Amino acid sequence: MSGTRAEVAVTGLGVCSPGGVGVPALWEALATGEAHRPPVTAFDATGATLKAAGRVPGHSGGDGVWRALDLAETAVREALDGIDRQRVALVLGTTDPGVVPPRPGYFTGDLAGACAERTGLGGEALTIANASASGAAAIAVARDLVALGEAPAVVVGGADAVTDLAFLGLNSLRTLGPEGCRPFSTQRRGIGVSEGAAVLRLEPFHGTGPGGTAPLAVLAGCGLTNATGHLAAPGADGIELAIRLALADARLSPEDVDFVNTHGPGTRRGDTAEIAALRAVFGPRLSEIPVNSVKGVLWHLQGGAGAVEAMACVLSLVHEAVTPTWGAEPVDPICADLDLVLENAPRPLPGLRTALSVSCGLGGMNTALVFRRP
Template sequence: MSTARREVAVTAAGVCSPGGVGVSALWEALTTGRAHRPPLTAFDTEGATLRAAGQVAGHTGADGAWRALDLAESAVLEALDGVAEGDREGIALVLGTTDPGVVPPEPGHLAGDLAGACAERTGLGGEAVTVATASASGAVAIAVARDLVAAGDAPAAVVGGADAVTDMAFLGLNSLRTLGPEGCRPFSTRRRGIGLSEGAAVLRLEPLDATAPGDRAPLAVLAGCGLTNATGHLVAPAADGIEQAIRLALADAGLEPRDVDLVNTHGPGTRRGDDAEITALRAVFGPHLTSIPVNSVKGVLWHLQGGAGAVEALTCVLSLAHRAVTPTWGAEPVDPMCADLDLVLDDGPRSVPELRTALSVSCGLGGINTALVFREA
């Protein structure tokens, strides 16, 4: 009997973000640079470096930490479109969040059981796993779910991340001097920190060989995952930890650095974060890096916290589907350390007909680094 790992495909997705509700709205936001980032009114921001946040326009529901559950439910239901309620029993749900202390309003769940509460709302009866690994939570969740499906422990999985903007998260980051007065400006000389956002993004994963004729065509294949926990500082990422995660993901996918056609970075717009990530990418790709489009979505969406890695993974999937790369909004004027890189400073999406493989990098406090490799189905 063969023990080869089954390939895992992305067959559907769901999202709600400052760019709007739904996958098509996300793509439009990424290509136009428009997102909803109004002043915060839910709590007092007097004296904060930044007084606005990325918000999901028109999304009603709970406030505070419980809002993450509402946002997750919205994204999961979009990803389940076309799946009858009777067919959801065995589907696993893996959700990343930066706030594992959230207490869902549903009875019968432990504090922090975001995935369990969301599974109950959406009728998913498989394993429910909540992942809390800071800003890399959504990406780590995707790696966990890929292994569940590849090993046959779940026939399918819905996976991603969700977070709301709470006073604890916003004011806590402000006290750490992490917020920038202009929000996220990845790789720009004007970058001074991040802008915080709410939102949720998920992918539906299924074995590639389980897709039968007439079924929804796969959007992409999740070919490789790499995770490391390596840093010498709580809030400053280490380039060698990021580098190792990327190398692990490429090896897992059976690919060489020259096979990568797009790098979607964590790109938060913090000086230490950007510098460490670019240093890691140079170590992996060498001179070839200058010929690969390198972008960040945080210039338009800002930082979705636990949903960041998931929405960025979805961006890679959409780029493969559209054969196009979205711009790095807010990057100009570009820091001289990045002057030789192709940061995609176009006014709209760039057509890349040869786009076949995309790498997504996510980093979190405490040295959590994740790299995901997607390729065309």
């Protein structure tokens, strides 16, 4: 699927992650590689391959199914700063559509509806469940709502908590790695699971805003594919198609891309399929493009992963810098020719203009998003 070829502006951000609460804390965590990943205490993880999980430091609120709603509320409130909320829509991705238990006035799984009520949003509320690509797929849906005039503004992203069902379920699938996420490393053995929420505020793009202010970035293109061939084994073809659709939607060519933020989960099949897809799209030029993954710092935010990675692209455009791929060394030989940004600090990239974000989910749910400087 591709969208309407209409660009929309990113005018606000909100996030809480293992890197901390708020956008500055996220950038600092991505820059330094420091995040909060304590031992699991909310349930018994004794027999699990990994016994830690990413947690939002200092964030009050409950555990379990209601925590995702608390995290989403925190992120949405930050992104709403200074905007009239009456007609603002909300689209939230999550890996667990049953995250909000039924109670009077709500259907099971109505994460977005419950969050909209808490934050005073009066527009449409949609919950998207597309596995690990949920947050990114939600952004594509929200882009079309804005571009088609269905909403004057949309707050969109993803949120998930670390629950026993998700954590132990992934452990039973042998998806957890004993060290968490080590994207593109020879030592990668699986993922680490995290909680968190990340949202972008999208509005129509009219160039500069009041007083000559420019938006943070422009969401120029989206591509979604459902390339299910195997429940757990990703396929390069579906990832490649999503990227090509996003670039076509943005009316850009592979030569226009300055930076790629990968899904980069740190699983052998996932990393291998994604790199194969990028090689198919970019060819030999891929070795000249900075490529990173934020999962070595934040681990896997589940339904929030695609959203926080889209935010990382926006922040890279704002700062004109790319943060390192922490945990990647020693690098897998299949990536030996790639520029994985292995420094210990953000790399300045003056003139950085276009960033691609790639998200992949179980069952072949793939999403690619293209952002550019205003």
